[in-house]
Amino acid sequence: MNTLPDHADQPFQIDQLWVYPVKSCAGVRLPRATLLDTGLEWDRTWMVVDAQGEFVSQRELPRMALIQPSFKLGQLVLRAPGMLALHLQLDAAEAPTRVRVWDDEVAAYDMGDVAAQWFSDFLSPGAPASLQRLRLARFDPEVQRLSSLKWTGGVPASVFFGDGFAVLVASAAALDDLNARLAAAGQPAVDMRRFRPNIVLGGVAAHDEDRFSDLYLPGADTVHLQLVKPCARCPIPDVNPDTAATGHAVADALQAYRADARVNGAITFGMNAVVRAGAESVLAEGQTGMAAWGVWG
Secondary structure (H helix, E strand, O other), X not given: OOOOOOOEEEEEEEEEEEEOOEOOOOOEXXXXXXXXXXXXXXXOOEEEEOOOOEEOOOOOOHHHHHOEEEEEOOEEEEEOOOOOOEEEEOOOOOOEEEEEEOOEEEEEEXXXXXXXXXXXHHHOOOOOHHXXXXXXXXXXXXXXXXXXXXXXXXXXXXXXXXXXOOEEEEEHHHHHHHHHHHHHOOOXXXXXXXXXXXXXXXXXXXXXXXXXXXXXXXXXXXXXXXXXXXXXOOOHHHEOOOOOOEOOHHHHHHHOOOEEHHHOOEEEEEEEEEEEEOOOOEEEOOOEEEEEEOOOO
């Protein structure tokens, strides 16, 4: 077993592990997950796109929050209210295509007409005309999409269809702090699904993840995650994951205390991380590790 660096001296545990197989649809909480160079296995492997191949999200289509994935017998199973379940083989792909996620245009695979019709049928109510016909794309694992070298210090780091980085880390205490502020404002509590993290840390203070530079998890090969960029927040945390109703209470609360100078005053919650070592390791809820404080800690 590898030893941890001496400068890693803040203990933590993994409270929750989440993957989001289809970008911007609901997540799957897992007791264990394999870590790849690109993040947790199956995270953001599929993505909904419009007729031009441009990705769509809950920003435009809040009903995406109601699409619930699960894994069963080598399949990705997608369920949504009023729809028959859509079953996709985990190793399936059809025609090559090209899609765009933010500024990156990448090669991908189209998942076929049945999947396209399923997403179009469920998401079209209330959608603008340009989003009435949708397709489902799968990331081509032979393609390397890199995170911003500005934030990774010039070191290449891969990601699939995530917004920009392999892993999103948040702390349970940060959510508790937010909910205390919401309660003081007469607003109901929210849960961590609003923030779509991959790893939820326990045993640390609220927003300690902001001040960590690295996370280490011991094993046959020590897992090393480098925290590189605060996660700037869009309107998605104000989409109710149970109803797809939108609001502004979460944004209003965060606005009061989460402006982050590191990203030009944007409102942040959680930290983006890249995988520096330990790919192919299995992470588990309850697993303990050590964090290193950054220069701002």
